[in-house]
Amino acid sequence: MHEKKWADQALKSFDDVVGAIPGFRNREGQRKMAAQVAQTLSQAQLGKIDEGAPEPTRSIAVVQAGTGVGKSLAYSIPAISMALARGTRVLISTATVALQEQLVNKDLPALAQQLEQPFKFALAKGRGRFVCKLKLERLASTGEAQDEDLDDLFAEEKAQAQSRVARPALELEARMQFYKSMANALASQAWDGDRDSLETPPEAEAWSPVAAESSSCTGKHCPAFSNCVYYERRKDLVAAQVIVANHDLLLSSLGARLLPELDNCLLVLDEAHHLPATALGQFAGEMDLSRLGWIDKLTSRALRVNTLVEVEELADLPSHASQLRQQLQELARLVMELYGDTLKSQKDSWGPARVRVPRGMLPEPLLEPLGRAAHHANSFLDALRAISKALRAAIKDNPEEARRLSTAYAQVGALAPRLESVYDTAQLLMQQPAQDDDSSRVPNAKWFTLETDGEYIVVKAHASPILPGATLRHHLWSQVRGAVLTSATLTSCGQFDFFLREAGLHDDAAVTTLEVPSPFDYARQGTLVARETVADPKEAARFTQEMVDALLGDLSRVQAGALVLFTSREQMRLAVDALSTAMRSQVLVQTAMPRALLLARHRDAVEMGEPSIIFGMQSFGEGLDLPGALCESLFITKLPFAPPDDPVGEARAEWLRSSGRNPFNELVVPATAIRLAQWVGRAIRTEEDQAHVYCYDRRLVNTSYGQQLLKGLPPFALQRRPAR
Numbered sequence: 001m002h003e004k005k006w007a008d009q010a011l012k013s014f015d016d017v018v019g020a021i022p023g024f025r026n027r028e029g030q031r032k033m034a035a036q037v038a039q040t041l042s043q044a045q046l047g048k049i050d051e052g053a054p055e056p057t058r059s060i061a062v063v064q065a066g067t068g069v070g071k072s073l074a075y076s077i078p079a080i081s082m083a084l085a086r087g088t089r090v091l092i093s094t095a096t097v098a099l100q101e102q103l104v105n106k107d108l109p110a111l112a113q114q115l116e117q118p119f120k121f122a123l124a125k126g127r128g129r130f131v132c133k134l135k136l137e138r139l140a141s142t143g144e145a146q147d148e149d150l151d152d153l154f155a156e157e158k159a160q161a162q163s164r165v166a167r168p169a170l171e172l173e174a175r176m177q178f179y180k181s182m183a184n185a186l187a188s189q190a191w192d193g194d195r196d197s198l199e200t201p202p203e204a205e206a207w208s209p210v211a212a213e214s215s216s217c218t219g220k221h222c223p224a225f226s227n228c229v230y231y232e233r234r235k236d237l238v239a240a241q242v243i244v245a246n247h248d249l250l251l252s253s254l255g256a257r258l259l260p261e262l263d264n265c266l267l268v269l270d271e272a273h274h275l276p277a278t279a280l281g282q283f284a285g286e287m288d289l290s291r292l293g294w295i296d297k298l299t300s301r302a303l304r305v306n307t308l309v310e311v312e313e314l315a316d317l318p319s320h321a322s323q324l325r326q327q328l329q330e331l332a333r334l335v336m337e338l339y340g341d342t343l344k345s346q347k348d349s350w351g352p353a354r355v356r357v358p359r360g361m362l363p364e365p366l367l368e369p370l371g372r373a374a375h376h377a378n379s380f381l382d383a384l385r386a387i388s389k390a391l392r393a394a395i396k397d398n399p400e401e402a403r404r405l406s407t408a409y410a411q412v413g414a415l416a417p418r419l420e421s422v423y424d425t426a427q428l429l430m431q432q433p434a435q436d437d438d439s440s441r442v443p444n445a446k447w448f449t450l451e452t453d454g455e456y457i458v459v460k461a462h463a464s465p466i467l468p469g470a471t472l473r474h475h476l477w478s479q480v481r482g483a484v485l486t487s488a489t490l491t492s493c494g495q496f497d498f499f500l501r502e503a504g505l506h507d508d509a510a511v512t513t514l515e516v517p518s519p520f521d522y523a524r525q526g527t528l529v530a531r532e533t534v535a536d537p538k539e540a541a542r543f544t545q546e547m548v549d550a551l552l553g554d555l556s557r558v559q560a561g562a563l564v565l566f567t568s569r570e571q572m573r574l575a576v577d578a579l580s581t582a583m584r585s586q587v588l589v590q591t592a593m594p595r596a597l598l599l600a601r602h603r604d605a606v607e608m609g610e611p612s613i614i615f616g617m618q619s620f621g622e623g624l625d626l627p628g629a630l631c632e633s634l635f636i637t638k639l640p641f642a643p644p645d646d647p648v649g650e651a652r653a654e655w656l657r658s659s660g661r662n663p664f665n666e667l668v669v670p671a672t673a674i675r676l677a678q679w680v681g682r683a684i685r686t687e688e689d690q691a692h693v694y695c696y697d698r699r700l701v702n703t704s705y706g707q708q709l710l711k712g713l714p715p716f717a718l719q720r721r722p723a724r
């Protein structure tokens with residue numbers, strides 16, 4: 001049997017490689033994970049299946065590997081070794097740039113030197129991270145730039161706000177200089193065309209006009225194709241046996257032929273606990289109902305193409321465009337009629353005012369204009385497809401006109417995604433929930449927002465699916481044959497069930513789960529101090545005051561590195577305000593400086609033997625690696641429940657309640673358990689670390705759900721300090 005041979009060979013590669021690492025310590029958990037990865041991936045049946053043949057075997061492992069297991073080696077060695085043996089490829093997807101960099105710059109180069117069989121690896125990035133030479137040449141060349149191009153320098157939103165005053169000529173001039181210097185750097189090979197390798201990352205507004213987006217690219221018909229930055233990088237991907245991507249790119253590239261075909265490669269999803277949230281973000285939609293100038297601009301650009309090539313389908317375009325504009329305006333009017341009072345009553349709140357549509361049941365009056373808007377957007381899209389086809393054919397027939405025709409293509413294509421987003425969002429909004437008792441028909445979350453932009457009022461419509469699992473099952477798992485999902489936090493309160501449901505793998509017979517505990521001796525290395533308060537954490541003002549007093553007392557005893565994690569910006573601000581002058585010099589606040597600078601300062605201070613305390617929020621609760629003295633004390637100011645103003649979470653809780661289920665137990669507690677385990681995971685990073693974790697939220701020890709949350713945490717020695 002091939003399967004056994006592949007699995008044995010992959011595990012042997014693992015043993016050989018880790019055995020050759022100088023000072024290697026045998027880690028039982030790591031080998032157990034490697035064996036599971038080898039076995040799982042050996043069983044997946046890859047490639048085309050003959051018609052009438054039985055369903056191909058799928059095989060998926062969900063592995064929680066505690067901190068210190070060394071999971072990246074445990075999956076990469078067997079997966080790569082097996083891919084080479086099976087003549088296929090490995091696609092590794094992560095959630096963070098930090099892990100991608102670690103894989104591409106450290107782990108994979110080291111592995112390439114160790115493995116007997118050579119292999120190539122490449123980092124896959126979205127094409128929008130690369131510069132489009134054609135666009136850059138046009139924008140950098142003052143002689144050739146048209147008014148139209150200059151308009152592209154500004155997003156419509158910005159242009160509208162600035163229409164009250166003349167657009168500053170100096171700003172335009174600076175922008176032209178910016179493009180010129182980029183073009184020069186590219187021409188002299190001082191820059192490789194990757195946005196991430198620019199010394200100062202440009203603002204999105206300056207970058208987007210030169211990004212190599214697919215909607216504005218004619219591919220092999222483009223006159224700059226032969227030395228296009230993006231297509232050059234794509235060749236590396238084609239030649240690589242191992243590709244490192246991220247969850248966003250993985251989901252947005254489904255069916256786009258950028259990454260290996262999922263039914264014919266081995267997939268590894270690291271930091272897999274992020275996959276469900278990424279899926280929801282990916283399949284949600286929004287459309288602006290107020291700023292509609294782009295419709296006229298897109299129409300005039302499309303009609304101008306008619307002077308270059310003949311496109312029959314353009315005859316009705318002006319009528320579709322004007323109807324689309326009218327229907328969106330009508331929608332904005334109706335939204336304000338129905339929800340205006342509620343939206344305006346929140347005008348003092350932080351961020352846009354928002355109103356969610358209960359049960360996802362869109363009021364009847366909105367459905368008709370929405371349906372008409374979707375119809376005209378669709379007809380408009382058909383016309384754009386016809387233009388695209390005609391332009392490509394014309395470029396092929398008249399290569400000497402390629403530059404002019406590709407430019408026309410890019411101008412139309414730059415605005416086409418807005419039209420697609422109108423159509424997609426309208427489709428999500430129009431899906432109404434079941435009127436009967438059929439609770440299996442899951443509603444979409446739907447909401448409207450209102451914000452002001454100078455004198456302008458901006459109304460937007462939003463919609464999103466509420467169950468990431470159903471979306472992932474439909475779009476991802478239907479294609480995947482062999483996969484490993486891993487992270488240090490996949491169980492909630494000790495169970496895999498929540499993650500499996502969220503990821504769309506619940507009740508999937510192809511799935512095996514494995515929990516590999518951390519090799520750390522948590523009971524000896526860590527202490528969890530439950531610092532209780534008199535105030536109930538639900539009474540925000542009283543609790544925060546009492547918590548901040550206790551926190552400042554504890555911080556005054558910090559000798560080395562410490563991390564304080566807050567659940568909100570406001571809570572962190574109040575703690576910063578309460579700091580004494582002496583302590584202020586020891587505290588580094590997340591919002592005060594870039595992350596890399598903050599971490600460098602923290603390291604420097606701790607190395608000099610001084611106390612250094614980082615104040616951060618959710619993003620600092622994940623992925624920060626502060627071993628040894630860099631984090632001897634971790635302070636959790638409050639249990640990290642999800643923010644209360646998430647419309648998708650609200651819609652989901654409402655749906656669960658209407659189905660007789662309990663959203664708190666089913667959704668809130670398990671999601672908080674994963675977040676809390678991530679936060680607590682910052683404390684012990686190596687077998688030598690010793691740390692104290694302080695939690696000021698008494699609910700962790702006083703409530704039944706708190707006891708469940710505790711089950712999901714490392715088995716630290718527990719010290720209770722009741723409120724005095």
Ligand code: SF4
Nearest residue numbers: 132133212217222228
């Ligand atoms: S091939 Fe596409 S991305 Fe590359 S330069 Fe041409 S238009 Fe731009």
